[in-house]
Amino acid sequence: MWTWLTHESNAQRKFIELIFDRTGKYPNWDPPSEIPQVGSYGLIDKDTGNFFPKGSIYSNEFQPLLLRAGIDPKSDEHYPKDCPEESEFTTWSKNVKRIELKVESHAGVPGIAEASIKGTWQVKKGTTGAVLLMNKPRIKNITSDVLGKLSNIELLQSMHLVTKVFYCPAFSMYLSDKSGENISIALLASAPVVAPVGTAGAMAEMKWWSDSQAGLARNGCKTEHCFTPLYELRHVRHRRNRRATPSPERTGEQLWVSPPLPWAPLDEDGQEVPVYINASIMSY
Template sequence: MGAVEEDMIMSSMDVKKSEISITPKVSALDLASTSFKAEFQFQEGKRGAVLVMHKPQQEYIPQGRVLSIIHEAHQLKDKYIVSSIFTCPGYYLYLSNRSAERVTLALTANTSLTTPIDVSAGREASIDWWTDAQAAFLRKAFDKAGQYRYTPLFDLKRRQHWFKRKFRGAEVQSTEDNLWIKCPTPWDPLDEDGKEDIVYDE
């Protein structure tokens, strides 16, 4: 298990990050309480994505003999393994609609734009994501207790077939990297059988 990291941003190559612009909506936020704030500019005609993880922590299968040993198990012949995961108490995932949109994002204790938080009246500040994004694919969550309950990023690997290894030549020594091949990760959640459970946004 790795150490807890600072807020992590992962984005497509054509996405540009910049400082947040002060607009009427943004000015209503308590920017002093924001632990993260940024703007992302997407390129027209191209599908772009941004993933922001709040204080993520990585868990992974350590390098060594583990992957080599379980590769011998025929029960895993048609199975996939998750070799690395990032867990976090909050994440923000946005997929653009190719319209060159500019998206503002902030992690703030004041998410209400119409009713200010009145702590003296017994109302507690609730930390959450604020965004002006309007898109078909937008997912965000934040655990108020700070529990590491979300896994927005992981590495998925597939067992290399025996017949492919056979014709590579005996002089090539097998390593964990060629015993297990990286696979594209699914966008939708997985069910108990490891298959995508497609979510249809209304």
């Protein structure tokens, strides 16, 4: 039995694990919710994989800590910076292979040949696979120099910090079952719609199409960058005792590492694999 039908948290954690293993970043199971935001600090819930913020470096209460770290709260130094827009972001997990979508096999789908994002993903039978697609993503991130200063704040040394968030107007998420399904996905453009006041020209309305018959799929399309499907968490690197041969001095972003997932490895059904300890090895 596919346990995800009754335990969505298993699916959520499995999707997070598969995408994290590939990207080193956390997928947001609910992209329409802007959770988390850049500058939030907190912890990942072990049972669900949700990020629970404890606070933000942009709050009034945090300003004294910024000052002691050498950051002027009245400046924009520590605020997230916008990166140039990319055309797309596509990633898929292990046991998944991307193959060319055969347009002729889907000739009845209007506009599929001109789709800005399209492909077929082949999942190895008996395994679980994940796919995450974003159209025109923009990244907000905290700069390396600011991260170096933030690493000295004691409160953050026991927390995870959201250092980067992906924003996009269209996303598609897919988590397979173990049937070995081939799934085709495409982002189609329909007739242009009237542009908002203050903008030039008309914009094409987008919509996702797929032929998935199994697994779990989520997607969304808007004209503005309102979805947050992916974000980056960092944790202050633990300082080690001085060695005989000291390592090169770390600065900025190098003072932070990606925190590991807070659960044991998951099986193909999204359940934690039991860890057994050989008692004879532990005996003396």
